[in-house]
Amino acid sequence: VTDAPDWMTPVGAGWTCLSKTEVFDNPWITLTSCDTLAPTGRPAHYGLVHFKNLAIGVLPLFDNGDTLLVGQHRFTTGVYSWEIPEGGGPLGVDPLDSAQRELREETGCLASEWRQVMTYHLSNSVTDEVGYGYLAFGLTAADAEPDETEVIHTRRLPFREALDLGLKGLLPDMITQAMLLRAYHMAQEGELPAALAEAMLRKG
Amino acid sequence: VTDAPDWMTPVGAGWTCLSKTEVFDNPWITLTSCDTLAPTGRPAHYGLVHFKNLAIGVLPLFDNGDTLLVGQHRFTTGVYSWEIPEGGGPLGVDPLDSAQRELREETGCLASEWRQVMTYHLSNSVTDEVGYGYLAFGLTAADAEPDETEVIHTRRLPFREALDLGLKGLLPDMITQAMLLRAYHMAQEGELPAALAEAMLRKG
Numbered sequence: 001v002t003d004a005p006d007w008m009t010p011v012g013a014g015w016t017c018l019s020k021t022e023v024f025d026n027p028w029i030t031l032t033s034c035d036t037l038a039p040t041g042r043p044a045h046y047g048l049v050h051f052k053n054l055a056i057g058v059l060p061l062f063d064n065g066d067t068l069l070v071g072q073h074r075f076t077t078g079v080y081s082w083e084i085p086e087g088g089g090p091l092g093v094d095p096l097d098s099a100q101r102e103l104r105e106e107t108g109c110l111a112s113e114w115r116q117v118m119t120y121h122l123s124n125s126v127t128d129e130v131g132y133g134y135l136a137f138g139l140t141a142a143d144a145e146p147d148e149t150e151v152i153h154t155r156r157l158p159f160r161e162a163l164d165l166g167l168k169g170l171l172p173d174m175i176t177q178a179m180l181l182r183a184y185h186m187a188q189e190g191e192l193p194a195a196l197a198e199a200m201l202r203k204g
Numbered sequence: 205v206t207d208a209p210d211w212m213t214p215v216g217a218g219w220t221c222l223s224k225t226e227v228f229d230n231p232w233i234t235l236t237s238c239d240t241l242a243p244t245g246r247p248a249h250y251g252l253v254h255f256k257n258l259a260i261g262v263l264p265l266f267d268n269g270d271t272l273l274v275g276q277h278r279f280t281t282g283v284y285s286w287e288i289p290e291g292g293g294p295l296g297v298d299p300l301d302s303a304q305r306e307l308r309e310e311t312g313c314l315a316s317e318w319r320q321v322m323t324y325h326l327s328n329s330v331t332d333e334v335g336y337g338y339l340a341f342g343l344t345a346a347d348a349e350p351d352e353t354e355v356i357h358t359r360r361l362p363f364r365e366a367l368d369l370g371l372k373g374l375l376p377d378m379i380t381q382a383m384l385l386r387a388y389h390m391a392q393e394g395e396l397p398a399a400l401a402e403a404m405l406r407k408g
Contacts, residue, residue: 003372003374004369004374007359008275008284008286008369008374010275010277010284011275011284011355011357012277012355013277014277014282014284015277015279023227023228023235024227024228024235024237024251026237026249026251028251028329028330029251029253029330031227031228031235031251031253033228033230034279036279038279038355039276039277039355040355045230046279046280047228047230047232047233047235048279048280049233049235049253049330049331051330055327055329071212071214071215072243073214073216073217073218073219073243074325074328074329075219075238075240075250075252076250076252076253076325076328076329076330076331076332077325077328077332077334078218078332080212080214080215080218081325081328082212088329118381119373119376120376120377120378120381121278121280121281121285121376121377121378122326122327122378123259123326123327123331123333123378124278124280124281124285124376124377125232125259125278125280125292126232126233126253126255126280126331126333127253127280127327127330127331128280128281128282129327129330130281130376131378151215151216151242151243151244153215155211155212165208165212167386167389168207169323170207170208170212172323172324172325172328172334173324173325173328174324174325174326174327174335174378174379174382175378177322177324177382177386178378178381178382178385181382181385181386181388181389182371182381182385184385184389185371185385185388185389188392
């Protein structure tokens, strides 16, 4: 990152880790209990959740302005959640490869063109989870290959309808809402092909 | 939630928790190890991170189209992060009260008008963290009251400049990016006062 303005330069001391103990580990996360000194110089205890996967989100865009959502039961929140195709990308793997795999597994689609349009820290008070969001264009159907813990349903719908569902609170997943808003921004700002942008922004 | 279209109706069985053990607890999170049956009927192990706070984000908007960012060292990600004012709101407290407290603590500002414009699940593969995003209007200065673990710097800048920093990857915090994009969407779609929207969208 090179073009940050001067005022963004970090100020003061960061956190100091005095001692740490691993308290839990599974294939997805490691929880570490840390005794630290905060930037104020005061002692502070931290339970840090390290993620072993990147949080990959893929917003598919058909030429006619449609997108795809996938529906699934989420264990953590206890809700049935309609989301853009998402999944974990192992830290050592090119996130684009993971994005292409997730799109195929969850929707049975291949895409001929990919653009990374977001990078995000999801929950930086407790976790170190990092993710990337992609737009996928030039979609063609292939066979879906769901993960063995996943039962997934898909829905093709106009982009604008998906965006409106998100803004009404019906798509609670944050990556989904942020990527729909990012694509809206790109369509408005001339960062997408004009015919596609026009189709995405059209009201039903 | 009442106006969901029929196709959003949950399909199939959800997750079944067979047994669970609490493995870690501090004032912010509880980690529980769960043996479950997935919606496919297969056994699956889950490490569930329960959050004891809501993730509250506040985008301050001055009448001239400026906003405020706050800069701080983040222990989890190891970076110095410029973000909109954010913080944890205890689960039993009205999130608006928490939003008003966070804005005052971190920036020393009071706001005369508040609008909740986002609700989100931040990381639903591992955590049950829920949050709310607010716009704060009609800002006046008061005394800042930072938390004892926080050393916070603030920067007032044009909304459009903040949005562009986010899209360049210089504001990695997800709530910050999503709220800037949400406010952009509202300005474009006529959901904000016309003079404010015009000031926010003006290019520098």
